[in-house]
Amino acid sequence: MERGFEVVSKYANEQLTLPYRTxxxxxxxxxxSAKEMIIPSIWKLNFLKVLWAIRHETAVTPDELEKAKRVLKPFLIPTGIKAYMNPNEVLIIANRSSNPLKRGLTIPNGIGVIDADYYNNEGNEGEIFVQILNxxxxxxxxxxxERIAQGIFMPYLLADQDDQAQKKTRSGGFGSSGR
Structure with missing residues (x-):
């Protein structure tokens, strides 16, 4: 196995373009992006109400907190793509440099880490999603x-003390390897 990209079966007939270098x-x-979608601004009414209340040390109801939390939640943009690579490699998902500057879009966790065992794992097919916050x-x-992110294949190193016996088998997507 080397490295590359495939379209996930869910999007087999959608004429998606495999990731490419420009x-x-x-x-x-x-x-x-595998589909059209709207990424709402975080500066929505419920978020501003809660922000104002926190600033002025005013009580906020659990309902208001929940509504504000929904506004601040990152959106997942489906790519319809999965990546295969060698066991000692990782695919880093990074923001496009124009996204924050021109559009106000950011990847809230900084980068996405796609491990080799994410490909065709038991819990999903390994579709890559990009987390975005507006x-x-x-x-x-x-x-x-529309181009939304970029992926960079990289090798990685293991610590001398790495204990392979403690490792689990992946069975899903976001957060599947632990909290």
């Missing part, structure tokens, strides 16, 4: 086929 010396493979003033429309 220039000859680009390190990252551009990932596109800190811009307006909602952002994402078109199907």
């Amino acid at each position: 220039t000859q010396n680009a390190a990252g493979y551009d990932f596109q 800190f811009g003033i307006r909602d952002i429309q994402i078109a199907k086929g």
Whole structure:
């Protein structure tokens, strides 16, 4: 096994484009959105009400907190793509440099880490999603086929004390290897 990309079965008939490098010396493979969607701005009414209340040390109801929390939750943009790679490699999902600057879009966890055992694991097919948060003033429309992130394959090293006997078998996606 080397490394590469495949379309997940759910999107087999959707004419998706496999990730690609835009220039000859680009390190990252551009990932596109598998569907059209709107990423709402975090500056929505419920979030602002709670922010104001916290600032002024005013009581906030559990319902208001829940509504504000829903506004601040990252959105998952499906790519319809899975990646295969060697066991000693990782695919890093990074933001496109134009997203924060021009659109107010950020990857809230900084980068995404796609492990080799995410591919075709027992709990899912290994579809890659990109977590996005919109800190811009307006909602952002994402078109199907729009470039949303970039993926970079990298080797990684293990510590001398790495205990393979303690390792679990992956069985899912986000957070499947523990809390």
